[in-house]
Amino acid sequence: MASSGFQADVKALQKHLAARHLIYQHQHNKQMSCPAMAQLLSNTLYYKRFFPYYSFNVLGGLDNEGKGCVFTYDAVGSYEKVGYSSQGSGSTLIMPFLDNQLKSPSPLLLPAQDAVTPLAEAEAIDLVKTVFASASERDIYTGDKLEIVVINADGIRREYMDLRKD
Amino acid sequence: MNFTASKQPESCLLGPESDSQRTLYPYVTVTSVVALKYKDGILMAADMGGSYGSTLRYKSVERMKPIGKHSLLGASGEISDFQEILKYLDELILYDNMWDDGNSLGPKEVHNYLTRVMYNRRNKFNPLWNSLVLGGVKKGEKYLGTVSMIGVNFEDNHVATGFGNHLARPILRQEWHENLSFEDGVKILEKCMRVLLYRDRSAVNKLQIAKITEEGVTISQPYSLKTYWEFSAFENPTQGAVGSW
Numbered sequence: 001m002a003s004s005g006f007q008a009d010v011k012a013l014q015k016h017l018a019a020r021h022l023i024y025q026h027q028h029n030k031q032m033s034c035p036a037m038a039q040l041l042s043n044t045l046y047y048k049r050f051f052p053y054y055s056f057n058v059l060g061g062l063d064n065e066g067k068g069c070v071f072t073y074d075a076v077g078s079y080e081k082v083g084y085s086s087q088g089s090g091s092t093l094i095m096p097f098l099d100n101q102l103k104s105p106s107p108l109l110l111p112a113q114d115a116v117t118p119l120a121e122a123e124a125i126d127l128v129k130t131v132f133a134s135a136s137e138r139d140i141y142t143g144d145k146l147e148i149v150v151i152n153a154d155g156i157r158r159e160y161m162d163l164r165k166d
Numbered sequence: 167m168n169f170t171a172s173k174q175p176e177s178c179l180l181g182p183e184s185d186s187q188r189t190l191y192p193y194v195t196v197t198s199v200v201a202l203k204y205k206d207g208i209l210m211a212a213d214m215g216g217s218y219g220s221t222l223r224y225k226s227v228e229r230m231k232p233i234g235k236h237s238l239l240g241a242s243g244e245i246s247d248f249q250e251i252l253k254y255l256d257e258l259i260l261y262d263n264m265w266d267d268g269n270s271l272g273p274k275e276v277h278n279y280l281t282r283v284m285y286n287r288r289n290k291f292n293p294l295w296n297s298l299v300l301g302g303v304k305k306g307e308k309y310l311g312t313v314s315m316i317g318v319n320f321e322d323n324h325v326a327t328g329f330g331n332h333l334a335r336p337i338l339r340q341e342w343h344e345n346l347s348f349e350d351g352v353k354i355l356e357k358c359m360r361v362l363l364y365r366d367r368s369a370v371n372k373l374q375i376a377k378i379t380e381e382g383v384t385i386s387q388p389y390s391l392k393t394y395w396e397f398s399a400f401e402n403p404t405q406g407a408v409g410s411w
Binding site for chain 1: 281285288289314316317318319320
């Protein structure tokens with residue numbers, strides 16, 4: 001789960017979900033799938049509809065079949081399964097570029113086409129790095145370090161990249 | 167039937183009557199706290215001035231206090247709220263001791279407790295107007311964290327509150343490294359406090375430095391920093407200035 005916005009609310013929200021995930025594991029003896037967590041996050045956000053968590057989230061993970069999924073949220077819990085997304089102060093800079101590079105299929109198509117983008121892992125990571133390097137050019141709130149989390153069948157891996165070294 | 171007099175709910179913001187029930191602005195304030203991790207534990211520095219608006223009202227304010235066996239708390243902001251936090255922590259440590267089970271709350275736990283308190287008060291629109299620094303060592307593991315009045319919290323190798331964020335952290339970022347000796351740590355803190363003394367109008371030249379290690383807490387006697395005011399650039403500041411004002 002990646003969140004942007006008010007840090008105290010972000011921390012509180014992530015802590016809340018981590019606790020709920022632990023309870024789920026106790027009750028169901030398995031990890032939550034990404035779609036399950038997606039619903040939980042939406043409900044948690046809407047619960048505070050009239051005093052929101054100032055947190056703009058993107059949820060990524062694996063579904064029950066082991067395929068990747070990405071969900072994007074607003075601060076009060078509206079969510080959608082997408083092939084890619086960005087939130088936060090740099091999103092206005094990043095989203096158009098992603099649209100250009102990844103051309104998501106229209107949700108109006110029948111039969112419904114999968115929202116998974118056909119990128120290899122190395123290409124995807126490179127794209128993420130490019131995107132943040134570009135965002136940091138014009139968005140003052142984008143920081144000086146990037147953390148990339150890669151989730152696949154082998155597990156979870158983290159990569160870091162310095163930004164703004166110029 | 168309910169015969170109790172109607173009372174506005176806790177977080178009701180309507181009307182001046184309910185404003186007297188919550189903090190709107192601070193009255194007596196204290197300025198920056200600066201802290202860093204060093205070889206044996208945590209070093210923390212804070213001056214001793216208590217301001218009442220622009221008046222320097224109190225000159226011997228101690229704002230670093232040991233908490234339990236493993237932690238040291240430093241605070242900036244409203245003094246009365248800091249005193250209330252100390253009361254909360256007294257109760258927390260008391261209950262922890264009364265279990266009498268050989269366990270004790272470490273700095274991580276105390277920091278987490280404080281984060282919850284500050285965040286929940288912020289959510290009720292009745293904040294404790296403080297920025298807190300919580301440092302300590304437990305079982306050899308050093309911990310240094312900070313919480314603000316709105317609940318922003320994180321841990322790091324060096325932290326500062328208030329003006330310290332702007333003036334001290336750049337110095338710390340450049341000069342801090344792992345396994346600082348006690349003397350080097352004090353030197354860096356004094357450098358930070360000197361810059362704050364020159365540039366923070368609410369700073370006073372009377373400070374304490376506190377140390378917490380596995381062995382315990384030591385808070386130094388109050389002392390002053392040497393300052394230098396003879397920089398030639400300030401001797402005749404308007405010489406060479408162009409303009410009408």
